Amino acid sequence: MQPIPPHLTPSRYPKRATYDRDAINAILDEALVCTISFTLDNKPFAIPTGFVRHEDKIYIHGSVGSHFIREIEKGLPVCISVTLIDAIVVAKSAFNHSVNYRSVILFGTPEKIEDVQQKIEAFRWLTEKFVPNSWDYLRPIRENEVRKTTVLAFSLDEASAKVRTGMTGDDEDKEQPIWSGIIPLETRRLAPVTEDVSEGIPLPPHLKL
Template sequence: MQPIPPHLTPSRYPKRASYDRDAIHTILDEALVCTVSFTMDNKPFAIPTGFVRHEDKIYIHGSVGSHFIREIEKGLPVCITVTLLDAIVVSKSAFNHSMNYRSVILFATPEKMEDPQQKTEAFRWLTEKFVPNSWDYLQPVKESEVRKTTILAFSLEEASAKIRTGMPGEDEYKDLPIWSGIIPLETRRGTPVTEALSEGIPLPPHLL
């Protein structure tokens, strides 16, 4: 096994780190938004954007005119982060409050997708992640739309996960008559809401 580079080793609670590919992939597949961080003109930037994982890369897209996309596609090194919150951890002391979470951090340089067929395939991956089973139902992507969009890929070669689970871990205040435990957090898809232009059109099966 290759040694873990320092920038992938947490300075706090390193035992919570995971370098298991399946664990990293599972977190990335559940999350819908990542934050792309980079430095430009000696200023830090952190841009949230939708993404999809396919095999051992993640993909983002943006307009060919996007200042953010045009800058990082030149090969700027980036740090990309994803966080899923599962619970608020309520301790007997405010100092020991915490959160249960699953997160991924990766370091990479962008690979610009040039082939129109590969770009269209990345469009499909993105679409199917956000609205599963919808690609064949929708108006097909036009060649002009593909040309107007930049697709960037980032390798997961330098990636790690960090995960916290379970109840509060405090012993000092265990005998105090103060409630402690977790408050679960949940993100779920709600019932689709029809816009005016689609009144009278049946809800497609993939949205039921």
């Protein structure tokens, strides 16, 4: 096994880190949004955007006119982060409060997808992630829509995950008569809400809870 580079090794609680690709993929597949960070003209930027993982890469898309997309597609190095919050950890002291989380950080440079069919596939992967089983139901994508959109891919070769689970581990204050534990959090899909122009159109099976 190759040594882990320093920029992928957490300075705090390094034992929480994992480089297992299955663990990384599971977090990326559950998260809907990532944050892409980069430096341009000596100014830091952090842009949240939807993404999808397919095999050993993640894909984002944006307008060909987007300043953010036009700059990073030149090969600008980026750091991409994803975080899922599972619980608030309530300790017996404010100092020891924490959160249970699953996160991924990856470093890389973008690969611009030029092939039209591969771009369409990336659109399909992203659409199916956000709204499963919807691609074949929707109006087919148009050629001009493909031309107006840039697709960028990022390798997972330099990626790591970091995970916190469990209770407080607050041994110092364990005798204090103060409640401690966790408050679980969840993100879930609720029932779809129909807009005016779709009144009377049956809800398709893939949108039914």
